[in-house]
Amino acid sequence: MTHDQCDQCEQCAQPIAAYDAIHYGAAGGGYRLLCTQCFNAEVAKRYGLTGFENVRLEPIRMVDCAGDAHQFHFQMRLAGGNMLVLDAFEIQGELRAGYEFRMIGNPDDDVLTLLGRLVQKMRRALSVKDLAADGHQLRISDQTVRGRISSDMTGPGDTPVVVVDGREISWDDFGRMLTAFEGWQFRLQIIDMADEP
Ligand SMILES: [Zn+2]
Incomplete structure (x- = not known):
């Protein structure tokens, strides 16, 4: 349509x-x-x-x-x-x-x-941004990223996109941001839309 x-x-x-x-x-x-x-x-x-x-x-x-x-x-x-x-x-x-x-x-x-x-x-x-610009690339500014899991309308449908700081980040780009933390651990928590992220 x-x-x-x-x-x-x-x-x-x-x-x-x-x-x-x-x-x-x-x-x-x-x-x-x-x-x-x-x-x-x-x-x-x-x-x-x-x-x-x-x-x-x-x-x-x-x-x-x-x-x-x-x-x-x-x-x-x-x-x-x-x-x-x-x-x-x-x-x-x-x-x-x-x-x-x-x-x-x-x-x-x-x-x-x-x-x-x-x-x-x-x-x-x-009032906060979890991503920071590094030249043309975005990076995770501290050690916490809050966002929303969304879908890629143009892609094959089985790969999510995440929306962080109100901006859509492809799964690949999000993965690249995580490479800065190789060797670290992480905790992924899924939170209802109505709750505080
Ligand atoms: Zn009506």
């Missing part, structure tokens, strides 16, 4: 960007493509969630410790009747790319409080 073919929400008929589209399992089987707002309205209705604020959060700009600006989009999504998932992410084209953060709450939570906690987490992450 190219970017100028825009999908439409099957509920409100508004055009939806890929990062804001959710396939919702309809009661009679099959799926409907909904925007996040309509998806939340459907879930709230199904679970009788009267205290849920179905608000749309506008993008914000934040500057990292190197002085680079990042634009973050938000998606707030009900996950069943007792969980609220708030994501902040950068986009490239219509897809999530770069930094991505998650905060979990419950449907009765005050959205601005939850957003405030997420922004705190984003600030903490943007």
